[in-house]
Amino acid sequence: MTNKAQKTALVLGGTGRTGRRVAAGLAAKGIPVRIGSRSATPRFDWEDRSTWEPVLSDVESAYVSFQPDLAIPGAAEAVGSFAELAVRNGVRRLVLLSGRGEVGSQRAEQAVQESGAEWTVVRASWFHQNFSEDFLVESVRAGEVVLPVDGVAEPFVDAEDIAEVAVAVLTEDGHAGKVYEVTGPRLITFAEAIGEIAAATGREIEYLPVTVEQFSAGMVEQGVPAEVVAMLGHLFTEVLDGRNAHLADGVRRALGREPRDFRDYAKRTAPTGVWS
Structure with a gap:
């Protein structure tokens, strides 16, 4: 695929953490980008299927990021239906942002793989x-991070790396039919991650592990919607149980370089003042 032949690239979740970076990376390559979000024109909403087809006009490739998470009931079915509709409307290439160790994500992957798309x-x-x-x-910012996970190490990955992989896949040949499992270069616990942020900011930040019940009760007290509390409970009890405590080489395979490290992220982010 060359840039001259490239039609519009659709980026679902184009205002989110990975989507806005994917959109920026594509635009930097001179590729027309259509943002798929509730605030864009045409509007896109996963919960309103009448908004799906309009965003697919003259689109050749799409980055598919499901909100709020592929773990929620019905997510895989929605992604599969969108993928089939995209193919019927002439979309050739689909890139799915999936979740490591999630059953719902695996079902969504299968649905996209069976859609007929590249x-x-x-x-x-x-x-x-x-x-x-x-x-x-x-x-x-408050100086205390409370989460229902204690001692489990995770291979935290930088959204910049995810976006660069997605842009490469959307704009280059040779990536079709591949699963790029992307991680950072090392395993760290949540407590260690908070320690890295504390060191980068020069602040005292405490990490406090609690039970899932305590965490959920705190979320409810803060007014977090019940469905979001349930989703977070699922992620912390099932996905963050150690199943992902190993590294993968997706960034290296896709980009030919090592992934960004959490310490570098903390040092890069601290001067922005977001944690002040």
Whole structure:
């Protein structure tokens, strides 16, 4: 696939952590980008299937990121239906952002693989940016991070790496039919991750492990919707049980370089003031 032949690339979740980086990477290569989100025009909403077909007009490739998570009931079916519709509308290449160690993600992968598209799966673990661009940022600012996980090591991966892999897959040949399992270069615990952030910011930040019941009760008290509390409970009890405590070489296979390290992420992010 060459840039001259490239039609519009659709980026679902194009305002999110990985999607906005994918969109920026594609635009930097001179590729027309259509953002798939509720605030874009045309509008895209996973829960409103009438919005799906309009975003597929004149699209040749698509980055598929499901919200809020592939672990929720019905996610795989929705992704499969979208993939089939995309193929019927002339989309040739689909790149699915999948989750490591999630049964729902595996079903979504299979649905995309069976869609008839030229597919690639980017299977990721927890993002570095969960600490600076998602629900953990406020806890880090407050100086106390409370989570229901203790001692389990994770291969946190940088969203920048995920985006670079996705851009390569969307713009280059040779990636079709491959699963790129992407991780960082080392395993670290959540407590160690908070320690890295504390060192980078020069602040005291405490990590406090609690039970899932205590964590869920705290989320409810903060007004977090019940479905989000249930999803987080699932992720912390099933996905963060040590099943992902091993490294993978997806970044190296796709990009020919080593993945970014969490310590470098913390040092790069601290000067932005997001944790101040």
